[in-house]
Amino acid sequence: MMRLLFLFMALYLPAKAEEAVVAGLSQNRIAITANFDGSEILIFGAVRRDAPPPGTGPLEVIIAIAGPSKPIMVRRKAKRFGIWINADAVEVDAAPSFYAVATSGPLNDVLKNIDDLRYRISIPRAIRSVGAPMTIMDARAFTEALIRIRTEKGLYQMSLNTVEVSEETLFNTSVTLPANLTEGAYTARIFLTRSGNVVATYETKIDVQKVGLEKWLFNLAHELPLAYGILSLVIAIAAGWSASAVFRYIRS
Amino acid sequence: MQIYLPIAEVSVNAFLLLGLGGIVGILSGMFGVGGGFLMTPLLFFIGIPPAVAVATEANQIVASSFSGVLAHFKRKTVDLRMGVVLLIGGLIGAALGVQVFNTLRAIGQVDLLVKLCYVVFLGIIGGLMFFESLRAILRTRRPGAVTLRRKHNWVHNLPFKMKFRTSGLYISVIPPVMVGILVGILAAIMGVGGGFVMVPAMIYLLGMPTKVVVGTSLFQIIFVTAFTTLMHATTNYTVDMMLAVLLLVGGVVGAQIGARIGVKMKAEQLRILLAIMVLAVCTKLAAELLLQPSELYNLGDVRH
Numbered sequence: 001m002m003r004l005l006f007l008f009m010a011l012y013l014p015a016k017a018e019e020a021v022v023a024g025l026s027q028n029r030i031a032i033t034a035n036f037d038g039s040e041i042l043i044f045g046a047v048r049r050d051a052p053p054p055g056t057g058p059l060e061v062i063i064a065i066a067g068p069s070k071p072i073m074v075r076r077k078a079k080r081f082g083i084w085i086n087a088d089a090v091e092v093d094a095a096p097s098f099y100a101v102a103t104s105g106p107l108n109d110v111l112k113n114i115d116d117l118r119y120r121i122s123i124p125r126a127i128r129s130v131g132a133p134m135t136i137m138d139a140r141a142f143t144e145a146l147i148r149i150r151t152e153k154g155l156y157q158m159s160l161n162t163v164e165v166s167e168e169t170l171f172n173t174s175v176t177l178p179a180n181l182t183e184g185a186y187t188a189r190i191f192l193t194r195s196g197n198v199v200a201t202y203e204t205k206i207d208v209q210k211v212g213l214e215k216w217l218f219n220l221a222h223e224l225p226l227a228y229g230i231l232s233l234v235i236a237i238a239a240g241w242s243a244s245a246v247f248r249y250i251r252s
Numbered sequence: 253m254q255i256y257l258p259i260a261e262v263s264v265n266a267f268l269l270l271g272l273g274g275i276v277g278i279l280s281g282m283f284g285v286g287g288g289f290l291m292t293p294l295l296f297f298i299g300i301p302p303a304v305a306v307a308t309e310a311n312q313i314v315a316s317s318f319s320g321v322l323a324h325f326k327r328k329t330v331d332l333r334m335g336v337v338l339l340i341g342g343l344i345g346a347a348l349g350v351q352v353f354n355t356l357r358a359i360g361q362v363d364l365l366v367k368l369c370y371v372v373f374l375g376i377i378g379g380l381m382f383f384e385s386l387r388a389i390l391r392t393r394r395p396g397a398v399t400l401r402r403k404h405n406w407v408h409n410l411p412f413k414m415k416f417r418t419s420g421l422y423i424s425v426i427p428p429v430m431v432g433i434l435v436g437i438l439a440a441i442m443g444v445g446g447g448f449v450m451v452p453a454m455i456y457l458l459g460m461p462t463k464v465v466v467g468t469s470l471f472q473i474i475f476v477t478a479f480t481t482l483m484h485a486t487t488n489y490t491v492d493m494m495l496a497v498l499l500l501v502g503g504v505v506g507a508q509i510g511a512r513i514g515v516k517m518k519a520e521q522l523r524i525l526l527a528i529m530v531l532a533v534c535t536k537l538a539a540e541l542l543l544q545p546s547e548l549y550n551l552g553d554v555r556h
Contacts, residue, residue: 034494036256037263071554075360078548083541085364091554145549179254179263180299213494214258221259221489229485232311232493233478236500240318243504248326 019049019059021190021202028204030177030186031211038179041065041206043102044172047192053168057195060103060110061163061171064121064191065206067098068184069128074142088135090142094128097182099156102173104163112196119191119198123147123156154178183208259492260304266498268298273312273499277506280316281323282514283451283466283526288313288444289374289533291499300495302363306353306443307484307491308499313445313477315500316507317470323511324467331418331464335471337425338450341432342439342476349440350483360552364541369442371538377452378530384456385523392520419460419468427458432472439480445473448530462519 023045030039043063053059072095078087101122103110111121120126129143136142150156155178163173186206191198210218221228255266272294276287288309295305324330356362410424431453435446450469454460460468485491514522 032256034255035253037254073360073552073554074549075552076549077545079544083364083368084543084545086360086550089360142549145547146551149547149549149551179256180261182261210258214256217258217493221485221491221493225486225489226482228493229482229491232485232491232496233314233481235493235497236311236315236478236481237318239497239500240315240320240504240507241322243319243508244322247508 018051018054019047019192019200021192021200022046022048023190023202023204025188025204025206028206030181030206030208032181032183032209032214033211034213036179036181036214038181039177040174041177041188042172042174043188043190044170045190045202046171047169047200054194059165059168060105060193061165061173062104062110062121062191062193063102063163063173063175064126064189065098065100065175065186066096066126066189067182067186067208069094069096071095072146074146076142076145088142090129090133090136090139092127092129092143092146095146095150096126097155097184098177098186099123099126099150100159100175101157102159102162102175104161104165104171106160107158110193110196111191111198115193115196115198119189119201121189121191123158153180155180177208181208183210255494255498257300257304257492257495259490260300260308260495262299262301264298264300269495269498270502272298273502274506275502276499277316277319277503277508278510278513279506279529280313280503281320281507281510281512282517283447283510283522287316287503289370289442289448290529292443293370293533293537300492301490302366303357303488303490304492304495306366306441307481307488308495309443310439310477310480310484311491311493311496312499312503314474314481315496316503317445317473317477319504319507320511321467321470321474323508324470327467327515328418329463330467330471331416331460332471333414334416334419334421334428334454334458334460334464335468337414337428338432338435338468338472339475341429341434342436342446342472343479345433345436345438346440346476346480346483347436348433349437350480350487352437353441354487363550366442367537367541369438371534371541373438373449374530374534375538377448378527378534380456381452381523382527382531385520385527388520389524416460419458419464421458421460423458431457432476435472436476439473439476440483445469445477447473448526451526462523466514 026042072092075086075089077084116122116125165171186208188204190202192200253266254263256263276291280287292305292309356365410426412425414425415422435450438446447469451465454465
């Protein structure tokens, strides 16, 4: 009974906010322009507390930046009739288009599994996969492949020990956004942990948007597709004709 | 200089795209092929999503073919009548091809279809052209050898005959329409103009003179790829204008240079070069299908 009570208290206490996060980002709006070549976002903040820091382990910080989630079809090739073709497929219900986690220490030390489950912080937890077809025994391999492919493209990042924490109060880190970023409402979440338990959270939005010509072309393509198609053809024919005219002029 | 493509949603080097456009444009002008069979795989390779690559390539081919065909019009090497007959087939084929493309895309086999099409068509055509032009070159080297007269085959025994004065032919319209349909299907599925199928078909099946073949195929390609561009733009929203402009700036300049190189070369040399290139692309794609890929998994959109 005592042990149960103790466990209850241990679980309950940290959730009571004695410490709070005050944070800022170097930019809350990422503009995708024609020469967009990736970006770096600086995240900094401080811990506000009314009492001296509790002695329940050092303060650790985890920062997670996530792009909009979308269902993804993961397909696996197999050799059929002597050639490699897409055979099995598993639909992952929701996977963020971009996901970066930065921590102030090794993941196992700064975050307990149970809080990872609750807040969906680590990359595998951020991906939601409900079920695979009955015929596929190794559904886990498909989510692993998704993480592997996106990590290679710089879309999923797990950076341990990259958040700098000073004096148990100030913290900062930077996250690199790759050039192949997609549009949408991104979220930046900041977790303060002590002994692996989340003690405070903070969430803010980052707006990633195409601007200028990029935005105009994208909207035209989706809202007036026929006009867009005709415009593409007019440009193509004009370019073809002018090149021909220029060359004729050069020769004569 | 990096540039972000609004529809493909990737960032690529602008000079790389200009260069690719230029090289493929030269080939396009030389051989009268749209160059799509080289450009589309190259676009996959630099990370453009396949659906965007196929649709945008169609748009780019319009530009390079238009530029090329003007040079041919000036030299009067376009058989307009044959072009129109091929075009009628081409439009029917393109409409069919987009249907097939969308069906296979839904079940995730479009990559396989595209690659298989490439391997089969490039293999057969490249092989045939290679050996035929090799024989032709050997024949011209041997003095005193007789040049064979164009022989009559089944093509000449079909109904609905029509006179094609520029080509000096009097044949049925059925074979050209069939060739057009086949080319239209390929245009929609593979993101190519289809010149690599049409040029040999015109030479070997229809018996058209080589000099007329290039201009006529370019003429047909313009309209079929323009139609394909519109179909992709309105159904899949996958035409990337920014990508197309970069490719076509390089492409149209290249096509002009290529057309002039083409005039200076002998028809047999032109054909054997094209055959070698076709076979090289074919071998590369066949290897991709036959050898175990390093990454077995791939990601795709969910379309409901």
